[in-house]
Amino acid sequence: MANPDPTVAERVERPAEPPPTGEPAPPLTFEVKNLSIWYGEKRAISDATLDVASNAVTAIIGPSGCGKSTFIRCLNRMHELVPKTRIEGSVLLHGEDLYSNIVDPAIVRRRVGMVFQKSNPFPTMSIGENVVIGLRLNGVRNQKFLNERLEKSLRMSALWDEVKDDLHKPGTSLSGGQQQRLCIARALAVQPEVLLMDEPCSALDPIATAKIEELIYELKTQYTIVTVTHNMQQAGRISDYTAFFYLGRLIEFGPTTKIFTNPSERQTEDYITGRFG
């Protein structure tokens, strides 16, 4: 057991990089190091290294098939639902390796929640049941606690005022935008530290999109948010950091203002200005 966990050793030996602006480095939620992911023979992510800052919004952009969704899914091990996946490198959540043998993916997902592209409230459940189902199935029985979490989660997802009198109605009776906010409430109810969002607005109209964006802006005071988006303007509006993926490679990563105004890579500039993708 000379070197039980190479990732820890690497972390210790990493030279302290002075932040370019001279400000102190922000606290990190995820540290992704040399991450490669295979689906069978196909390599979806090649050697990506990036840090996700806490209480900030990190946007993942790139053309279709570039590995955006794979990348975000590997942050809570959801990509493992596809058979025959293989991973190299490491993903640390507050310094703990998510892919260590002793880690239970279910526990990872309780700490790292996820919202999907297509809103998917459970069709057999009411609005209220949808919000607390995560807690219920994770063993919480205390009705008072469940009620508190129900209201808190719906307030956080800016849905409480719209549904507080209709909690018994089916979750699927809501409009598309409301359903997506219901899914956000459902994810928040289990009190995760991180919220992953896989194109949360791509199926919504502009007004519903604006509401979700506003919500993301408010949620980042309490949560670390990583979002995939196809929409360049959206990435510019809501994110603090932006990562640009192309063909499974992380081309560029940095503060959103820099990526959008002064990218270092030619490919990033081409993509952002709409020359391809």
Added chain:
Amino acid sequence: MTTLSRRADNHHWRKIKNALASTATFVSAVLVIAPLGLVFFHLLVNGASSVNWAFFTQLPKPVGEPGGGMVNAIAGSLELLALASIIGIPIGMLGGVYLAEYGTARVSWLLRFVADVLNGVPSITWGVVVYGLVVLRFKGFSAYAGGLALGLIMIPLILRTTEEVILLVPNGYREAALALGVARWKTIVHIVMKTASKGIITGILLALARVGGETAPLLFTAFGNRFWNHSLSQPIAALPLQIFTYAISPYDDWHRQAWAGALVLVTGIFCVNVMVRIVTRGRTASVV
């Protein structure tokens, strides 16, 4: 003019062909419905007069004595269906869940193939198999043996319908539950099976309706009984068996009772199918 008139001829011929085709489909549709109408008509004509209070409350009378009923056979059928459900529902359902949720491609293919073959096995074969396995070994016909034979028929039926309706549940619901940190088996039980519950219940009811009318597998297993069954390890009466016995008998009174039994059986199966319709209508929120 010539071209126009020829086209008119064509048009005429086309109209005839069209009429022929729609008539053929209509006649076929009528032929599909007709047997059900005929069966019901015949059962009503021959059986309705014998379906009375005594039929549902009395035991069969000895030969020559008029009257009597089939209460023991009706109760026996229900007991056999209950026994069959104990075997068929859990195994069929869990097997279907395995196929849809866990099975690897090769194992699933094999299991599905076997289930389809089993669904095609003539039901009397099940009777013979259970006769060899249970009746001979325990030296006697019994309700257990009959229930087992019916349960074995139910397994592949329920397995396939459960698999199909579980596969209809969109993957988004599984992902949503797993992303909440819910364990896989809880996701399957509380989210996937709950979403597919109407379809699963439909499959179970249809399987019950199917085996409820089976006669052949009971001939060598439940055997039939003219009296009350007091122990499940003894032979037991069943409605289809009783109909069979009475129908091949030489007595007019028994023939009438057989018609009545058939009417009751068909009505029962009809009711189960109506229940299926009601279940599948139910809540609109569910997808399956």
